Each structure stands twice: as C-alpha cells, then as structure tokens.
Amino acid sequence: MKVELLDIGEVELASDDGLVELAKRYGKGPKTVVAARINGHLVDLSTKVAQGDTVEFIHADTVQGRAVIRHSTAHVLAQAVVRLWPGTYYAIGPAIDDGFYYDFELPNEQHFEEKDLPLITSEMRKIIDENQSFSRRKYSFQGGKTLFADQPFKVEIIESVQGRGDTLEAASEEGVEDDAVSVYENSSGFVDLCRGPHVPSTSYLGSFALTRISGAYWRGDEKRPQLQRIYGTAWESKSALDAHIRMLEEAAKRDHRKLGIELDLFHFPPEIGSGLPVFHPKGALIRYLMEEYARKAHLRAGYEFAWTPHLAKSNLFSISGHLEWYKDGMFPPMELEGSTYYMKPMNCPMHILIYQSRSRSYRELPLRLFEFGTVYRYERSGALHGLARVRGLTQDDSHIFCAKDQLVPEVERLIRFVLALLGAFGLKDFEVEVATRPDKYIGSDEEWETATASLISALGNIGVEYKVAEGEGAFYAPKIDVHLTDAIGRRWQVSTLQVDLQEPQRFQLGYMSQDNSIDIPYMLHRALFGSVERFMAILIEHFEGALPTWLMPKQVVVLPVNEGANAYAHEVSKAVKKIGGRVSVEEAREPLGARIRRMKLEKVPFVVVVGDDDVVAGTVGVNRRGSNHPERDMPIELFLEELKVEIREPELEGFDYDD
C-alpha cells in the first residue's frame, strides 16, 4: 500500500508494517521519531496506517517531540513515586515549557523532601532500564472509573467531564474526551489516564533530571488541597539536556539580585521590611538616568507632570472602588485624627482629583497627566522576588482623559510610544496581549465591549499583532499588556494600557463639550516601564549588568601606568567630563592588571590606560568592554569623538512627537 510521507513523498509500505518500520526507514536515525501525525491527528507509533494516509513524523528534537518525551517521562516519574510510596494518589502530570511535572498526594500526609529526588531518579532509571512499553486503551466513563477506583483524582477528572458533557481543557489533556477515557498502560502494569501520544517504550527516554519539589494546589485553586509536585526536565539527548542545564546556569549569572549586590546597586534591608528596596548611589544613578530619559520623552510627547502624595483618606478609595475590589492588595489602614488613611495602591484616584480640581473644556482634551508615582501593595510574602516583585513600587504612570472620538487614535499613539520607548532601552522583542473582562468586574457588559473593541481596533489600525488573554483584565478595565523577551529568551511583562470607563463615572467627571453640554471623558491608564524597579531588574538581567553606555554609572575609568602619568590621567578625565562623560581616575597604587580586572568586573565600558608614551604623544590606550584587545596610541581627540557618540542618549525611533 502507499502512504504520503510529509517531506519525503509517496512511499510504499507492506500492509502489516507500522509507523515504527516507516520511521526506521525514513526517520533521522534510531529513536529520533517519537510519535506521528496521521491525516493531521497526533498518534502513537503503534497506530495502524491505511492506504492513502498522510503521515508526518514527530521528531524528538522538536517542540512537539520534546513534549511527547516529557509527558512520557512524567509517567515514569509517577510510576517511580507509586513504587516508592505505595498508596500514593497521583493527580496530573503534563509537559510544560522546558520540562514536566507531576502532582501527588502521598499517604499519611507525607511530603517530599529534597533528598528524595535522587531516590526517585534512580527508581526512574530502573523503570527505563526495564524497557517498558506504553500502550493505549480506551474505556467507557464507567470502565475508566472502575479502573481508577482507588485513585480519587483520576475519578474526579473523569467525572468533571462526564457530568457536564463538555470538555475541560485540562481533562482533555489528561485523556478524557467527549465519549471515552483514554488510558496508557505500561508493561509493568502501571496505568494512567492520558491523551497521549507517548513514546513506544521507555527506551526512548533517559535524558532527564528532576529539578525541584514544591507544593501545588489541586487544579490551581488555593481552596483545594495542596498536593506535592515534582518538577523535572527531559530532552531528546544528553547533550540537549546539558545545554539546558548550561542555560539555567547562564540565567543564574544574570540574576539581578546577585548583580545588584556585586555592582553595589541596591539591597533590601530587613530593618525596613520585605519587598522594600533601597538604592545605593550607583543604582540610584541608573534610576535617575532611566527616569530622566522617560520624563523628557513624555514632556515632548504632550504629557504634563503631576505629583501626588503616598496616602489618602479611605473615602477616596471607596469612591474609586479600590476598597471594595482591591482591598487584599492594600496595606492595612492607619487611624489618624478620626480619619482612616490608606497607602495608595494605584495613582489613578489622585490624578482624577487633579482633573476634577476645576471645570474642564473639550479644548483641553486629551489631557495627559504623568507621574513617577510610588504605590504600595501588600504582596504575599511568597510572591516577592527581588526588584521584580516588591511591596513599594514606582510606576511611570499616566492617566489620559479624552473624548470618545479621541480614544482609538490615543491608544494607537500610545502603542507607538511604548514600543519606541522600550526600544530606546535596547529591548526590541515584544508580544502584545489584549486582556479581556475577568470574572470579578465592575461596569456593564456594553462598556466592557466598547473598551475592549477600542483596544483591538487601535492595534488593528497600526498593524500590531496580538493575542487575546481571556479574563486577564483588571477589575475596572480591559488591558493591552506588552511582554518582552530578553536576551536569553525569558518573558517579562512590562507595559500595561487600560481603557477605563468606570472611574470617570464613579468620580462623576465631566467636561464642557463643543455643543455646550457636559460629557463624561474616557480615561486611559498606562505604565510603560510598568514599575521602574522591575524594569531596572529586566535591564540588568537582559544586559547581564553591562547596561548600554548611556545608562552606566561609570562610563570611563582612566588608569595611569605610574605616578608620572597621574597629571595626564587627570587631564584626560577632565576632557571626558567636559563632553559629559562619567569618569574617574584610579591611580597606580596597585598593579595595572589588578586595576583593569576590577574595572572589567564592574563592566565599565571604557578602560583607558595612559603611560609615559601617551603623555608625550597626547594619546590613550583604549580597552573597550567586551573586548580584550586594547587599542594603543589612540589620539585623545579621536577617543573623545568615539565617546561622544557612545554616551549619547538614544533617539525615540518610530514615534513622531508631532503625532
């Protein structure tokens, strides 16, 4: 019989030959094909092919192939845990980015400990060495429930679908479909609910590592029992596994918390409290440079500055809805002279008061109020994470009040502004998400639709691609969230842009329109860095501490080779200062090599060495960051020319200030 093999063409196959035989003949080598697609459906390699089928191999070194390997390795993990802890209930074990996990409930409320991982790993190795096969079977709902009678989580998964007749995504993942239950049985007798596909046997597995243990709530719901989760990673080969482990080490080197201490930028004094950073002189200078750049950009882009206090009486947050909807995220109240005060969790109510301070005319719109506004949010202790997640954060926050017909153009303008501003900081790889109405929300459905539609049409108008994140909006507004991918492929959420139809009503905002009637303005909330603290963390990690020269606290250091060159070194330093460079001189109290090493570790962009020859010739030796080949005898004027360009602030590209 003939089948169509993708990328190969039509091939001849004996009728009792299966996919394994086909893979042997046409795959990239032994065990490189882990599953297949027949006529578009993902299947195990044991699936029979028929005359005329179209077959596509799923190779081990692809995203889908790895997912198959990881999912199968998760089954091996479950089997190992059940062997070591008889009576364990196993829940779910999907493949995830870069790996997999499996959730368990151990008997007698036992918990995994770190030292269990090597035990489990060696049990998994035994299972893999047994060369167990995976085979798929289908059961009726009732049959499935009988099979898993002693596994309550599996029964719950089956029932969650059977009862409602719909298909939960997670349940489908786990092997429950509309009409039947899909089960995989290993040759050892271990069975698990699973959609598959799986590798044909455990001999396809082996390049895995168990990475960590954790508690995890059943179905992600903190009101349900907490299960014991084991995370692992699995790859198609030892070398791919090793590469992944090296990537993790690379990420650890970039950790902004580590670099923050090493480069003397900031720390979190326990005396102040969790999640409340202090910035040291170098960190504060970086912050200043970031903020000044943003302030100038905003001013030129038609924003006006605002400045507001850090706390306010409770009534303000009652009107805004924060006390009703956001109280869990706020610091507890303070009683003062008979009033109750709260630290502000957002800046919007304060900016609204500025809008409200006098009557407004349509001629003033759009009115764009901008502030680096520090807000305080009660983050649960386990959520804190260096500068990326703190309890006191500064938003580059703005509230834009505009008329209805200005809304879409204003959003378009904003998106261009965001991408230009982030681009100026060297970040260019973005994904845009539209976050829609969450379960808990204020306002009417029509208002949410209007607001969401305006975001989507603005994105469409300027041709920016986006994904929809259902139910991820704020309680008062849908959002456009900008995520960026850093130098080593990690995703961070930065900017957020929200169309709010609620707060203008709650505060009864108005403006005098052209036809002499009072209209309600529309309001946009937006933060481009998101939080200055987090944005700094992202920059540090993205650049591994080697920030663009214009953001470096120290841009140039001049090293005289010996005492005789000191005076000349100070002349060079002065010349650098004159063109606006940040520079210092390190005199020859210790060997040149030692000073160079120190400055290189500090990631100083230009290490300049001057000796007797330079004094005579008016030259410098330039050792640039990222290079170990110094350029000797460079005329000082030439160096200053190069430096002028290097220290210059970047232009905003892609945003026209006259927009």
Place this chain on the structure above:
RNA sequence: GCCCGGGUAGCUCAGUCGGUAGAGCAGCUCACUCGUAAUGAGCAGGUCAGGAGUUCGAAUCUCCUCUCGGGCUCCA
C-alpha cells in the same frame, strides 16, 4: 499565605561526633610605581538571623519567630 530548602565577617563559603569560630576576596596600614583580567607583608573584622528549650557545655540537637531562595496562588 501554603509546600520544600537555606541564614556563619561587607561578599563567596568551610566548620567532622555537641567541646566555645576559619579561609579567600573586599577594608585598613606599610612596602612596591607597575603598559592591559588578581604585587607582597601585616592588621582589623563575627551576640554563628533572633528568642526559648535540651545539655556540664549548642554555630551544631528541639521548638517558635523573622528573613532569603525554589515552586503554588496572586501580580507591575
């Protein structure tokens, strides 16, 4: 908040069986004046996160609190 693992000098870490604290780097002093990633010697530096308990004796064992890290939940 929940599960697991940590907290020893400014930083990175060692500290055995419970016997009273150690290194490297950084700092200070002195000497060295050096041409591209660590000059040498000396000095100083610790309520072993905090508290309670067990013990003749606790960095070490037990409990509590604080705090940090990895996850879960939440989120800028």
